Amino acid sequence: MQPSTQEQTDKEKQLAATAAMRWVRDGMVIGLGSGSTAAQFITLLGQELRDGKLRIQATATSVASETLARSFGIPLLEPRRGLRFDLTVDGADELDDQLRLIKGGGGALLREKVLATASDYLLIIADSSKLVPQLGQFPLPLEVVPFALPWVLDAVDALGGAPTVRPDKQNNQEMARTDQGNLLVDCHFKALADPEQLALQLQAIPGIVEHGLFLGLASAVLIGKGEQVVVRKRGAEPVNAMQFTELP
Ligand SMILES: O=C[C@H](O)[C@H](O)[C@H](O)COP(=O)(O)O
Known part of the structure:
Protein backbone atom coordinates (compact mmCIF):
# COMPACT_ATOMS: atom_id res chain seq x y z
CA MET A 1 0.00 0.00 0.00
CA PRO A 133 8.87 28.86 -6.28
CA GLN A 134 7.41 32.02 -4.71
CA LEU A 135 6.53 32.79 -1.08
CA GLY A 136 3.00 33.80 -0.14
CA GLN A 137 0.57 30.94 -0.59
CA PHE A 138 1.01 30.24 3.13
CA PRO A 139 -0.59 33.14 5.05
CA LEU A 140 2.08 35.42 6.48
CA PRO A 141 1.71 35.62 10.30
CA LEU A 142 2.12 38.81 12.32
CA GLU A 143 2.37 39.07 16.10
CA VAL A 144 0.32 42.11 17.11
CA VAL A 145 -0.17 44.03 20.37
CA PRO A 146 -3.92 43.73 21.21
CA PHE A 147 -4.49 47.51 21.58
CA ALA A 148 -3.15 48.16 18.09
CA LEU A 149 -5.20 45.46 16.33
CA PRO A 150 -7.79 47.67 14.48
CA TRP A 151 -5.14 49.96 13.04
CA VAL A 152 -2.85 47.09 12.11
CA LEU A 153 -5.75 45.45 10.21
CA ASP A 154 -6.42 48.75 8.37
CA ALA A 155 -2.75 49.15 7.45
CA VAL A 156 -2.33 45.55 6.28
CA ASP A 157 -5.56 45.82 4.25
CA ALA A 158 -4.13 48.90 2.54
CA LEU A 159 -1.09 46.81 1.54
CA GLY A 160 -3.41 44.18 -0.02
CA GLY A 161 -2.79 41.62 2.73
CA ALA A 162 -6.45 40.62 3.36
CA PRO A 163 -5.72 40.14 7.07
CA THR A 164 -7.60 37.74 9.35
CA VAL A 165 -7.25 37.46 13.10
CA ARG A 166 -6.26 33.94 14.06
CA PRO A 167 -8.88 32.19 16.21
CA ASP A 168 -7.93 30.07 19.19
CA LYS A 169 -7.63 26.38 18.19
CA GLN A 170 -9.64 25.13 21.16
CA ASN A 171 -12.30 27.86 21.17
CA ASN A 172 -13.10 29.50 17.82
CA GLN A 173 -14.95 32.34 19.55
CA GLU A 174 -11.70 33.50 21.16
CA MET A 175 -8.62 34.96 19.50
CA ALA A 176 -5.38 32.94 19.62
CA ARG A 177 -2.73 34.31 21.97
CA THR A 178 1.02 33.97 21.59
CA ASP A 179 3.34 32.91 24.43
CA GLN A 180 3.75 36.68 25.03
CA GLY A 181 -0.05 37.26 25.27
CA ASN A 182 -0.24 39.03 21.90
CA LEU A 183 -2.57 38.36 18.96
CA LEU A 184 -1.84 36.71 15.63
CA VAL A 185 -2.90 38.18 12.30
CA ASP A 186 -2.56 36.10 9.13
CA CYS A 187 -2.01 38.02 5.88
CA HIS A 188 -3.27 36.51 2.63
CA PHE A 189 -1.10 38.19 0.02
CA LYS A 190 -1.13 34.96 -2.07
CA ALA A 191 2.18 35.82 -3.80
CA LEU A 192 5.00 37.95 -2.37
CA ALA A 193 6.60 39.73 -5.33
CA ASP A 194 9.13 41.57 -3.13
CA PRO A 195 9.49 40.05 0.38
CA GLU A 196 12.26 42.52 1.39
CA GLN A 197 10.09 45.53 0.55
CA LEU A 198 7.09 44.01 2.33
CA ALA A 199 9.20 43.34 5.44
CA LEU A 200 10.14 47.04 5.56
CA GLN A 201 6.50 48.09 5.13
CA LEU A 202 5.35 45.77 7.94
CA GLN A 203 8.15 46.89 10.26
CA ALA A 204 6.90 50.48 9.86
CA ILE A 205 3.39 49.69 11.18
CA PRO A 206 3.09 50.48 14.92
CA GLY A 207 1.73 47.57 16.94
CA ILE A 208 3.27 44.82 14.81
CA VAL A 209 5.74 43.27 17.22
CA GLU A 210 7.16 40.93 14.56
CA HIS A 211 6.34 39.47 11.15
CA GLY A 212 6.96 35.95 9.93
CA LEU A 213 9.34 36.80 7.07
CA PHE A 214 12.82 35.46 7.89
O1 LIG B 1 5.38 29.09 14.70
C1 LIG B 1 5.75 28.00 14.26
C2 LIG B 1 7.00 27.79 13.55
O2 LIG B 1 7.40 28.84 12.74
C3 LIG B 1 7.16 26.43 12.88
O3 LIG B 1 8.53 26.24 12.73
C4 LIG B 1 6.49 26.32 11.53
O4 LIG B 1 5.11 26.62 11.67
C5 LIG B 1 6.67 24.94 10.89
O5 LIG B 1 5.98 23.99 11.64
P1 LIG B 1 5.96 22.45 11.22
O6 LIG B 1 7.33 21.92 11.41
O7 LIG B 1 4.99 21.85 12.21
O8 LIG B 1 5.48 22.35 9.82
Missing part, protein backbone atom coordinates in the same frame (compact mmCIF):
# COMPACT_ATOMS: atom_id res chain seq x y z
CA GLN A 2 1.25 3.51 -0.89
CA PRO A 3 1.89 5.77 2.14
CA SER A 4 -0.62 8.63 2.47
CA THR A 5 0.56 12.17 1.77
CA GLN A 6 0.51 12.84 5.51
CA GLU A 7 2.61 9.74 6.24
CA GLN A 8 5.09 10.77 3.55
CA THR A 9 5.27 14.32 4.93
CA ASP A 10 5.84 13.02 8.47
CA LYS A 11 8.56 10.72 7.20
CA GLU A 12 10.30 13.58 5.39
CA LYS A 13 10.18 15.70 8.56
CA GLN A 14 11.67 12.80 10.53
CA LEU A 15 14.44 12.33 7.94
CA ALA A 16 15.32 16.04 7.96
CA ALA A 17 15.39 16.10 11.79
CA THR A 18 17.60 13.00 11.87
CA ALA A 19 20.01 14.51 9.33
CA ALA A 20 20.21 17.69 11.44
CA MET A 21 21.90 15.67 14.21
CA ARG A 22 25.06 15.71 12.01
CA TRP A 23 25.23 19.49 12.70
CA VAL A 24 25.28 19.01 16.48
CA ARG A 25 28.59 18.95 18.35
CA ASP A 26 29.30 18.13 21.98
CA GLY A 27 29.27 21.24 24.17
CA MET A 28 27.16 23.36 21.82
CA VAL A 29 24.62 25.95 22.97
CA ILE A 30 21.57 25.22 20.81
CA GLY A 31 18.42 27.17 19.97
CA LEU A 32 15.38 24.89 19.85
CA GLY A 33 12.76 25.75 17.24
CA SER A 34 9.02 25.19 17.39
CA GLY A 35 6.49 23.11 15.47
CA SER A 36 6.25 19.45 14.56
CA THR A 37 9.57 19.17 12.67
CA ALA A 38 11.53 20.95 15.38
CA ALA A 39 9.83 18.66 17.93
CA GLN A 40 11.30 15.64 16.12
CA PHE A 41 14.74 17.22 16.39
CA ILE A 42 14.30 18.04 20.11
CA THR A 43 13.26 14.42 20.72
CA LEU A 44 16.37 13.06 18.98
CA LEU A 45 18.58 15.51 20.83
CA GLY A 46 16.93 14.56 24.14
CA GLN A 47 17.42 10.86 23.49
CA GLU A 48 21.16 11.32 22.75
CA LEU A 49 21.51 13.38 25.89
CA ARG A 50 19.70 10.76 27.97
CA ASP A 51 21.99 8.06 26.58
CA GLY A 52 24.95 10.14 27.76
CA LYS A 53 26.24 10.57 24.18
CA LEU A 54 26.04 14.35 24.20
CA ARG A 55 26.24 17.36 26.52
CA ILE A 56 24.52 20.48 25.26
CA GLN A 57 22.66 23.46 26.67
CA ALA A 58 19.65 25.05 25.00
CA THR A 59 17.00 27.74 24.94
CA ALA A 60 13.56 27.08 23.44
CA THR A 61 11.51 29.31 21.14
CA SER A 62 8.13 28.39 22.66
CA VAL A 63 6.57 27.08 25.82
CA ALA A 64 5.69 23.86 23.95
CA SER A 65 9.32 23.25 22.90
CA GLU A 66 10.54 24.14 26.37
CA THR A 67 8.16 21.58 27.91
CA LEU A 68 9.35 18.91 25.47
CA ALA A 69 13.01 19.73 26.15
CA ARG A 70 12.43 19.59 29.91
CA SER A 71 10.82 16.15 29.58
CA PHE A 72 14.20 14.87 28.34
CA GLY A 73 16.19 16.77 30.96
CA ILE A 74 17.82 19.06 28.36
CA PRO A 75 19.52 21.84 30.40
CA LEU A 76 17.76 25.11 29.56
CA LEU A 77 19.34 28.55 29.62
CA GLU A 78 17.28 31.63 30.45
CA PRO A 79 17.67 34.68 28.19
CA ARG A 80 20.61 36.83 29.29
CA ARG A 81 22.91 39.43 27.78
CA GLY A 82 25.72 38.01 25.68
CA LEU A 83 24.00 34.64 25.20
CA ARG A 84 24.65 33.35 21.68
CA PHE A 85 23.79 30.06 20.04
CA ASP A 86 26.25 27.92 18.09
CA LEU A 87 23.32 26.44 16.24
CA THR A 88 19.55 26.89 16.09
CA VAL A 89 17.43 24.21 14.44
CA ASP A 90 13.90 25.19 13.44
CA GLY A 91 11.14 24.40 10.95
CA ALA A 92 9.44 26.65 8.38
CA ASP A 93 6.04 27.04 6.77
CA GLU A 94 7.40 28.04 3.36
CA LEU A 95 10.85 28.60 1.91
CA ASP A 96 12.25 29.57 -1.47
CA ASP A 97 15.54 28.81 -3.22
CA GLN A 98 17.09 32.00 -1.76
CA LEU A 99 16.42 30.55 1.73
CA ARG A 100 13.81 33.20 2.46
CA LEU A 101 11.24 31.83 4.88
CA ILE A 102 7.71 32.29 6.12
CA LYS A 103 7.42 31.17 9.74
CA GLY A 104 4.88 31.46 12.53
CA GLY A 105 2.20 28.98 11.47
CA GLY A 106 2.32 27.76 15.07
CA GLY A 107 2.50 31.30 16.45
CA ALA A 108 6.09 31.14 17.71
CA LEU A 109 7.60 33.65 15.23
CA LEU A 110 8.78 36.27 17.71
CA ARG A 111 10.95 34.06 19.91
CA GLU A 112 12.04 32.16 16.81
CA LYS A 113 13.33 35.36 15.22
CA VAL A 114 15.04 36.45 18.43
CA LEU A 115 16.97 33.17 18.61
CA ALA A 116 17.63 33.04 14.86
CA THR A 117 19.21 36.49 15.10
CA ALA A 118 21.29 35.48 18.14
CA SER A 119 22.59 32.35 16.36
CA ASP A 120 25.83 31.79 14.51
CA TYR A 121 24.11 29.16 12.36
CA LEU A 122 20.39 28.77 11.64
CA LEU A 123 19.56 25.35 10.24
CA ILE A 124 16.04 24.95 8.86
CA ILE A 125 14.54 21.46 8.64
CA ALA A 126 11.49 20.81 6.48
CA ASP A 127 9.55 18.35 4.37
CA SER A 128 9.54 18.83 0.60
CA SER A 129 6.11 20.53 0.50
CA LYS A 130 7.65 23.63 2.15
CA LEU A 131 9.90 24.51 -0.81
CA VAL A 132 7.97 26.84 -3.16
CA LEU A 215 15.11 37.03 5.31
CA GLY A 216 18.87 36.46 5.18
CA LEU A 217 18.76 34.49 8.44
CA ALA A 218 18.92 30.83 7.39
CA SER A 219 22.45 29.45 6.98
CA ALA A 220 21.26 26.23 5.39
CA VAL A 221 18.07 24.26 4.83
CA LEU A 222 17.65 20.49 5.11
CA ILE A 223 14.78 19.17 3.03
CA GLY A 224 13.48 15.64 3.30
CA LYS A 225 12.32 14.41 -0.10
CA GLY A 226 11.23 10.81 -0.53
CA GLU A 227 13.98 8.75 1.10
CA GLN A 228 16.65 11.45 0.80
CA VAL A 229 17.62 14.64 2.58
CA VAL A 230 19.25 17.45 0.61
CA VAL A 231 21.08 20.50 1.94
CA ARG A 232 20.41 23.82 0.25
CA LYS A 233 22.60 26.87 0.75
CA ARG A 234 22.17 30.24 -0.94
CA GLY A 235 23.66 30.25 -4.44
CA ALA A 236 24.80 26.61 -4.30
CA GLU A 237 23.55 23.40 -5.86
CA PRO A 238 21.64 21.09 -3.46
CA VAL A 239 23.86 18.40 -1.93
CA ASN A 240 22.95 15.10 -0.24
CA ALA A 241 22.95 15.78 3.53
CA MET A 242 25.11 12.73 4.29
CA GLN A 243 27.83 13.99 1.95
CA PHE A 244 27.73 17.61 3.12
CA THR A 245 30.97 18.60 4.84
CA GLU A 246 30.66 22.34 5.66
CA LEU A 247 29.31 21.67 9.14
CA PRO A 248 29.54 24.37 11.86
Whole structure:
Protein backbone atom coordinates (compact mmCIF):
# COMPACT_ATOMS: atom_id res chain seq x y z
CA MET A 1 0.00 0.00 0.00
CA GLN A 2 1.25 3.51 -0.89
CA PRO A 3 1.89 5.77 2.14
CA SER A 4 -0.62 8.63 2.47
CA THR A 5 0.56 12.17 1.77
CA GLN A 6 0.51 12.84 5.51
CA GLU A 7 2.61 9.74 6.24
CA GLN A 8 5.09 10.77 3.55
CA THR A 9 5.27 14.32 4.93
CA ASP A 10 5.84 13.02 8.47
CA LYS A 11 8.56 10.72 7.20
CA GLU A 12 10.30 13.58 5.39
CA LYS A 13 10.18 15.70 8.56
CA GLN A 14 11.67 12.80 10.53
CA LEU A 15 14.44 12.33 7.94
CA ALA A 16 15.32 16.04 7.96
CA ALA A 17 15.39 16.10 11.79
CA THR A 18 17.60 13.00 11.87
CA ALA A 19 20.01 14.51 9.33
CA ALA A 20 20.21 17.69 11.44
CA MET A 21 21.90 15.67 14.21
CA ARG A 22 25.06 15.71 12.01
CA TRP A 23 25.23 19.49 12.70
CA VAL A 24 25.28 19.01 16.48
CA ARG A 25 28.59 18.95 18.35
CA ASP A 26 29.30 18.13 21.98
CA GLY A 27 29.27 21.24 24.17
CA MET A 28 27.16 23.36 21.82
CA VAL A 29 24.62 25.95 22.97
CA ILE A 30 21.57 25.22 20.81
CA GLY A 31 18.42 27.17 19.97
CA LEU A 32 15.38 24.89 19.85
CA GLY A 33 12.76 25.75 17.24
CA SER A 34 9.02 25.19 17.39
CA GLY A 35 6.49 23.11 15.47
CA SER A 36 6.25 19.45 14.56
CA THR A 37 9.57 19.17 12.67
CA ALA A 38 11.53 20.95 15.38
CA ALA A 39 9.83 18.66 17.93
CA GLN A 40 11.30 15.64 16.12
CA PHE A 41 14.74 17.22 16.39
CA ILE A 42 14.30 18.04 20.11
CA THR A 43 13.26 14.42 20.72
CA LEU A 44 16.37 13.06 18.98
CA LEU A 45 18.58 15.51 20.83
CA GLY A 46 16.93 14.56 24.14
CA GLN A 47 17.42 10.86 23.49
CA GLU A 48 21.16 11.32 22.75
CA LEU A 49 21.51 13.38 25.89
CA ARG A 50 19.70 10.76 27.97
CA ASP A 51 21.99 8.06 26.58
CA GLY A 52 24.95 10.14 27.76
CA LYS A 53 26.24 10.57 24.18
CA LEU A 54 26.04 14.35 24.20
CA ARG A 55 26.24 17.36 26.52
CA ILE A 56 24.52 20.48 25.26
CA GLN A 57 22.66 23.46 26.67
CA ALA A 58 19.65 25.05 25.00
CA THR A 59 17.00 27.74 24.94
CA ALA A 60 13.56 27.08 23.44
CA THR A 61 11.51 29.31 21.14
CA SER A 62 8.13 28.39 22.66
CA VAL A 63 6.57 27.08 25.82
CA ALA A 64 5.69 23.86 23.95
CA SER A 65 9.32 23.25 22.90
CA GLU A 66 10.54 24.14 26.37
CA THR A 67 8.16 21.58 27.91
CA LEU A 68 9.35 18.91 25.47
CA ALA A 69 13.01 19.73 26.15
CA ARG A 70 12.43 19.59 29.91
CA SER A 71 10.82 16.15 29.58
CA PHE A 72 14.20 14.87 28.34
CA GLY A 73 16.19 16.77 30.96
CA ILE A 74 17.82 19.06 28.36
CA PRO A 75 19.52 21.84 30.40
CA LEU A 76 17.76 25.11 29.56
CA LEU A 77 19.34 28.55 29.62
CA GLU A 78 17.28 31.63 30.45
CA PRO A 79 17.67 34.68 28.19
CA ARG A 80 20.61 36.83 29.29
CA ARG A 81 22.91 39.43 27.78
CA GLY A 82 25.72 38.01 25.68
CA LEU A 83 24.00 34.64 25.20
CA ARG A 84 24.65 33.35 21.68
CA PHE A 85 23.79 30.06 20.04
CA ASP A 86 26.25 27.92 18.09
CA LEU A 87 23.32 26.44 16.24
CA THR A 88 19.55 26.89 16.09
CA VAL A 89 17.43 24.21 14.44
CA ASP A 90 13.90 25.19 13.44
CA GLY A 91 11.14 24.40 10.95
CA ALA A 92 9.44 26.65 8.38
CA ASP A 93 6.04 27.04 6.77
CA GLU A 94 7.40 28.04 3.36
CA LEU A 95 10.85 28.60 1.91
CA ASP A 96 12.25 29.57 -1.47
CA ASP A 97 15.54 28.81 -3.22
CA GLN A 98 17.09 32.00 -1.76
CA LEU A 99 16.42 30.55 1.73
CA ARG A 100 13.81 33.20 2.46
CA LEU A 101 11.24 31.83 4.88
CA ILE A 102 7.71 32.29 6.12
CA LYS A 103 7.42 31.17 9.74
CA GLY A 104 4.88 31.46 12.53
CA GLY A 105 2.20 28.98 11.47
CA GLY A 106 2.32 27.76 15.07
CA GLY A 107 2.50 31.30 16.45
CA ALA A 108 6.09 31.14 17.71
CA LEU A 109 7.60 33.65 15.23
CA LEU A 110 8.78 36.27 17.71
CA ARG A 111 10.95 34.06 19.91
CA GLU A 112 12.04 32.16 16.81
CA LYS A 113 13.33 35.36 15.22
CA VAL A 114 15.04 36.45 18.43
CA LEU A 115 16.97 33.17 18.61
CA ALA A 116 17.63 33.04 14.86
CA THR A 117 19.21 36.49 15.10
CA ALA A 118 21.29 35.48 18.14
CA SER A 119 22.59 32.35 16.36
CA ASP A 120 25.83 31.79 14.51
CA TYR A 121 24.11 29.16 12.36
CA LEU A 122 20.39 28.77 11.64
CA LEU A 123 19.56 25.35 10.24
CA ILE A 124 16.04 24.95 8.86
CA ILE A 125 14.54 21.46 8.64
CA ALA A 126 11.49 20.81 6.48
CA ASP A 127 9.55 18.35 4.37
CA SER A 128 9.54 18.83 0.60
CA SER A 129 6.11 20.53 0.50
CA LYS A 130 7.65 23.63 2.15
CA LEU A 131 9.90 24.51 -0.81
CA VAL A 132 7.97 26.84 -3.16
CA PRO A 133 8.87 28.86 -6.28
CA GLN A 134 7.41 32.02 -4.71
CA LEU A 135 6.53 32.79 -1.08
CA GLY A 136 3.00 33.80 -0.14
CA GLN A 137 0.57 30.94 -0.59
CA PHE A 138 1.01 30.24 3.13
CA PRO A 139 -0.59 33.14 5.05
CA LEU A 140 2.08 35.42 6.48
CA PRO A 141 1.71 35.62 10.30
CA LEU A 142 2.12 38.81 12.32
CA GLU A 143 2.37 39.07 16.10
CA VAL A 144 0.32 42.11 17.11
CA VAL A 145 -0.17 44.03 20.37
CA PRO A 146 -3.92 43.73 21.21
CA PHE A 147 -4.49 47.51 21.58
CA ALA A 148 -3.15 48.16 18.09
CA LEU A 149 -5.20 45.46 16.33
CA PRO A 150 -7.79 47.67 14.48
CA TRP A 151 -5.14 49.96 13.04
CA VAL A 152 -2.85 47.09 12.11
CA LEU A 153 -5.75 45.45 10.21
CA ASP A 154 -6.42 48.75 8.37
CA ALA A 155 -2.75 49.15 7.45
CA VAL A 156 -2.33 45.55 6.28
CA ASP A 157 -5.56 45.82 4.25
CA ALA A 158 -4.13 48.90 2.54
CA LEU A 159 -1.09 46.81 1.54
CA GLY A 160 -3.41 44.18 -0.02
CA GLY A 161 -2.79 41.62 2.73
CA ALA A 162 -6.45 40.62 3.36
CA PRO A 163 -5.72 40.14 7.07
CA THR A 164 -7.60 37.74 9.35
CA VAL A 165 -7.25 37.46 13.10
CA ARG A 166 -6.26 33.94 14.06
CA PRO A 167 -8.88 32.19 16.21
CA ASP A 168 -7.93 30.07 19.19
CA LYS A 169 -7.63 26.38 18.19
CA GLN A 170 -9.64 25.13 21.16
CA ASN A 171 -12.30 27.86 21.17
CA ASN A 172 -13.10 29.50 17.82
CA GLN A 173 -14.95 32.34 19.55
CA GLU A 174 -11.70 33.50 21.16
CA MET A 175 -8.62 34.96 19.50
CA ALA A 176 -5.38 32.94 19.62
CA ARG A 177 -2.73 34.31 21.97
CA THR A 178 1.02 33.97 21.59
CA ASP A 179 3.34 32.91 24.43
CA GLN A 180 3.75 36.68 25.03
CA GLY A 181 -0.05 37.26 25.27
CA ASN A 182 -0.24 39.03 21.90
CA LEU A 183 -2.57 38.36 18.96
CA LEU A 184 -1.84 36.71 15.63
CA VAL A 185 -2.90 38.18 12.30
CA ASP A 186 -2.56 36.10 9.13
CA CYS A 187 -2.01 38.02 5.88
CA HIS A 188 -3.27 36.51 2.63
CA PHE A 189 -1.10 38.19 0.02
CA LYS A 190 -1.13 34.96 -2.07
CA ALA A 191 2.18 35.82 -3.80
CA LEU A 192 5.00 37.95 -2.37
CA ALA A 193 6.60 39.73 -5.33
CA ASP A 194 9.13 41.57 -3.13
CA PRO A 195 9.49 40.05 0.38
CA GLU A 196 12.26 42.52 1.39
CA GLN A 197 10.09 45.53 0.55
CA LEU A 198 7.09 44.01 2.33
CA ALA A 199 9.20 43.34 5.44
CA LEU A 200 10.14 47.04 5.56
CA GLN A 201 6.50 48.09 5.13
CA LEU A 202 5.35 45.77 7.94
CA GLN A 203 8.15 46.89 10.26
CA ALA A 204 6.90 50.48 9.86
CA ILE A 205 3.39 49.69 11.18
CA PRO A 206 3.09 50.48 14.92
CA GLY A 207 1.73 47.57 16.94
CA ILE A 208 3.27 44.82 14.81
CA VAL A 209 5.74 43.27 17.22
CA GLU A 210 7.16 40.93 14.56
CA HIS A 211 6.34 39.47 11.15
CA GLY A 212 6.96 35.95 9.93
CA LEU A 213 9.34 36.80 7.07
CA PHE A 214 12.82 35.46 7.89
CA LEU A 215 15.11 37.03 5.31
CA GLY A 216 18.87 36.46 5.18
CA LEU A 217 18.76 34.49 8.44
CA ALA A 218 18.92 30.83 7.39
CA SER A 219 22.45 29.45 6.98
CA ALA A 220 21.26 26.23 5.39
CA VAL A 221 18.07 24.26 4.83
CA LEU A 222 17.65 20.49 5.11
CA ILE A 223 14.78 19.17 3.03
CA GLY A 224 13.48 15.64 3.30
CA LYS A 225 12.32 14.41 -0.10
CA GLY A 226 11.23 10.81 -0.53
CA GLU A 227 13.98 8.75 1.10
CA GLN A 228 16.65 11.45 0.80
CA VAL A 229 17.62 14.64 2.58
CA VAL A 230 19.25 17.45 0.61
CA VAL A 231 21.08 20.50 1.94
CA ARG A 232 20.41 23.82 0.25
CA LYS A 233 22.60 26.87 0.75
CA ARG A 234 22.17 30.24 -0.94
CA GLY A 235 23.66 30.25 -4.44
CA ALA A 236 24.80 26.61 -4.30
CA GLU A 237 23.55 23.40 -5.86
CA PRO A 238 21.64 21.09 -3.46
CA VAL A 239 23.86 18.40 -1.93
CA ASN A 240 22.95 15.10 -0.24
CA ALA A 241 22.95 15.78 3.53
CA MET A 242 25.11 12.73 4.29
CA GLN A 243 27.83 13.99 1.95
CA PHE A 244 27.73 17.61 3.12
CA THR A 245 30.97 18.60 4.84
CA GLU A 246 30.66 22.34 5.66
CA LEU A 247 29.31 21.67 9.14
CA PRO A 248 29.54 24.37 11.86
O1 LIG B 1 5.38 29.09 14.70
C1 LIG B 1 5.75 28.00 14.26
C2 LIG B 1 7.00 27.79 13.55
O2 LIG B 1 7.40 28.84 12.74
C3 LIG B 1 7.16 26.43 12.88
O3 LIG B 1 8.53 26.24 12.73
C4 LIG B 1 6.49 26.32 11.53
O4 LIG B 1 5.11 26.62 11.67
C5 LIG B 1 6.67 24.94 10.89
O5 LIG B 1 5.98 23.99 11.64
P1 LIG B 1 5.96 22.45 11.22
O6 LIG B 1 7.33 21.92 11.41
O7 LIG B 1 4.99 21.85 12.21
O8 LIG B 1 5.48 22.35 9.82
